[in-house]
Amino acid sequence: MRAMALPGARARGCRAAAKMAQRRRYAEYARGSQSRGPPVSRAALYVHWPYCEKRCSYCNFNKYIPRGVEEAAMRSCLVTEARTLLRLSGVQRVESVFFGGGTPSLASPSTVAAVLEAVDQAAHLPADSEVTLEANPTSAPGSRLAAFGAAGVNRLSIGLQSLDDTELQLLGRTHSARDALQTLAEARRLFPGRVSVDLMLGLPAQKVGPWLGQLRTLLGCCDDHISLYQLSLERGTALFTHVQRGTLPAPDPELAAAMYQEGRAMLREAGFRQYEVSNFARNGALSTHNWTYWQCGQYLGIGPGAHGRFAPHGARSHTREARIQTLEPDNWMKEVMRFGHGTRRRVPLGRLELLEEVLAMGLRTDVGITHQHWGQFEPELSLWDVFGVSQEVKVLLVQGLLLLDHRGLRCSWEGLAVLDCLLLTLLPLLQEAWAQRTPSPVQGG
């Protein structure tokens, strides 16, 4: 098999190199010196593995519980779609790859290797690119994680979710707290400094004290990256139905808010930087891939239901498109086999729409939107022009929720927790400023 030919040495070398590259890119961004406009020749790549062993009670993602996966066919289709979309996009350099799902750790390491090799062939996948795999804790994680490392994965995101077995059961997870800690330890041994864990908060009947206890335990054994996710009850999930029927208490938003506030304070104490609403890193261990989303960089999405945002090669004035692939795996595979890709919908993003995304995504990060970053997308209408004169913004500044200064526009520590309220003020201001701007002469036909 071709994929297995990927030399293990390369994979091991990748991890160190990727870590260096990550730090460099973040530093570049923070200085704003290397900005060359949103580059169309570079992109991140998301790979969706749609299968799970079992349905979690809170998850409404696009996932399927198959009787048996035809992995060879799936692998071949992922490879084909990666090649097709890379060709369509004209992307020459893939800076990060993220295997998400579903449960991509259920895929064979060979599938992961095959996709990475195809990417490297179709475009360039530098040795220092971040390659993340979402992995669920298991009772015997060691050898399998090592095999993923050999296949080219250099970062793990572990869906640990809770360190309380009762809660794990409530969430419909297949693992125990013990499995979680064991998997975490094994992952750290294999990918030192490159392991992230997810912890959920705001579960039905969850109390602040015990939850903080879990976080404290986790801080004692985790690596340099933690994500804290508040449970959101999604229609169509078992948990939603339980709460709806009253068989489970509704999560208390007040308690969830308290967990979030105290949790992030605890992480700050422990030297973690909250670089995004739900993401915390120390020693510069930010996720490059996710950073691309919040900076509105280009990304390609392959696999059933994957989303992408990129400008097709040769498109007039580099118009970016939002793309979504066919949801259902079998249909998606049929389409990939027939057309080379399973894109179901392509929606061109207008300039204003893109700016709205720059605003909404950028403010999720601690650096917010720098003037340079904004300028890459909109050189004519500055952040000052849009937000500088608004009385409503002034109120938010005075309240200490928002900052607008020589660096750019960003949320304060308090503001970050209520960003969705702030955006309801900011988005209309952007739309208004856009409508009132002096229209620039129509460019290039």
Added chain:
Amino acid sequence: MWTPVGRGRWHGRALTVWAAAAAHRGLLKPRPTPTREAAAKSRTLDRLYSSADRKEKIDLSRFSVENIRNFSIIAHVDHGKSTLADRLLELTGTIDKTKNNKQVLDKLQVERERGITVKAQTASLFYNCEGKQYLLNLIDTPGHVDFSYEVSRSLSACQGVLLVVDANEGIQAQTVANFFLAFEAQLSIIPVINKVDLKNADPERVEKQIEKVFDIPSDECIKISAKLGTNVERVLQAVIKRIPPPKVHRKNPLKALVFDSTFDQYRGVIANVALFDGVVSKGDKIVSAHTKKTYEVNEVGVLNPNEQPTHKLYAGQVGYLIAGMKDVTEAQIGDTLYLHKQPVEPLPGFKSAKPMVFAGMYPIDQSEYNNLKSAVEKLTINDSSVTVHRDSSLALGAGWRLGFLGLLHMEVFNQRLEQEYNASVILTTPTVPYKAVLSSAKLIKEYREKEITIINPAQFPDKSKVTEYLEPVVLGTIITPDEYTGKVMMLCQARRAVQKNMMYIDQNRVMLKYLFPLNEIVVDFYDSLKSLSSGYASFDYEDAGYQTAELVKMDILLNGNPVEELVTIVHKDKAHSVGKAVCERLKESLPRQLFEIAVQAAVGSKIIARETVKAYRKNVLAKCYGGDITRKMKLLKRQAEGKKKLRKIGNIEVPKDAFIKVLRTQCDK
């Protein structure tokens, strides 16, 4: 002489200019409702078969006054008034005997559903008794005291009534109210005990009640089953024997009372008239005593119950008249018609309608405004006792402030809007018209009167500028099985009512009379009474003027800023409980914002109730990666769009929903 009932109630007719314009538009754009369509169809059939071909136009001249009887049937809801009317119509051959004759005179869906009569109907019955042909005019009256102006107008065209009482339920509150209306109009009263066929019927007990409460000897009661037709013939004989013929003069110049009017989209206004003097026929020129307008009569006839043209109508008779009136305001209930150049003294008792319950009405969505407007116009064409004023609320948009004769009237109006016009509306909590006696010379000059009526709480004058405030009061009659007396009395006390009378109408039924402030019964009194008495207590009320009241204006504040839409006038003793309830409802429906919101009720500068809406501590989507962006942006933009429509009180954004939850009538909960 006939004595039209002029009881100085709050009724009569006041049509706004707006409603008048509506009627004109209605003429141009006919769109019959299902019920009217059916009525119109049967009318067409009548015209085809009865009036033209079947026989000559009826010659009413052969009915001398001595052979005419004008009467009404009055009863509590569901005691069988309409069923008795059906039987009388059948017995006299006015309608065929079929199984389908169910409440023939109740044409509206709401009437049949609720077992109440909203719109009075009239039917002329021809009946042979002891060799003599009689003309019996049955004037069906609305079945509720809300419509007592209409009842009183209908009664003023009568010399007697059939007072129908259910043999099982006995005298109920409305029986009492109806009895006094007839009694004060000095009409002959024939008690009819109905439903004697029922298993639990106890006609002897009801006879005793009638004797005790109304002072009518028990042998005067006729015991019938309208459903089975038992003894109905005796009722007709009693009508002839016990009710006197009208005292009128055919030779005198025409004097006709308009006691009802309806609007027909093809023929204009159809006025129901009772002739006190003289004769009227097609081609006559007539004048309205109220408007002084002159019309030429196009058609006269009797109602059986559909219009059947006749050559003439004579003194003492009851029928209809069409004279090119384009609008019901031209044929106001209580008005007098006379012949051109032969003016007569108008009949007494004409009053303008005084609505006693007001409510705001708004379309749920402003895009439905025009549809709702046309529905309201169409309804008011035939129900001119509803007053309509355009109104607009910052929160609810454009709408109307409607005045109704009473609560049932309001509910019926709303139900007809929904059923007949498929219009869904926001109806705000009803209020009553308060009054203030002004002391400030400046204000008196401004209003040009010393006593003003306050419909809009925003116009409530400050205490320093008034001598006293007045609130409308009603005399309520409650009849209840005595086991509930204690609970009923507690309820009445809680509603600031003062007991006026209490009597046992039989061994275990009590009749209570209380003087109620009207505003205490407009919202949920009836429901509370029904629920505490397991449905057995009945309630009715009549106007009892105004009384002095310690009224205050209550503001609702959001972080200190008053909310214009929520200003209310309340009695001082009720301010705290009302304020607390409003604050609680607001708290439940106000979305959190970036800061804490104090929801307060205040009288003057004094805060009487407070609730707090806590600030948002966290409001941000937890997961936002590549696949979430589209959905997230869509959601944010939709929210931002919605936010633009929110009403701002200070810096607080209040959704329309919150206003609706606070303002909407709570009785449907």
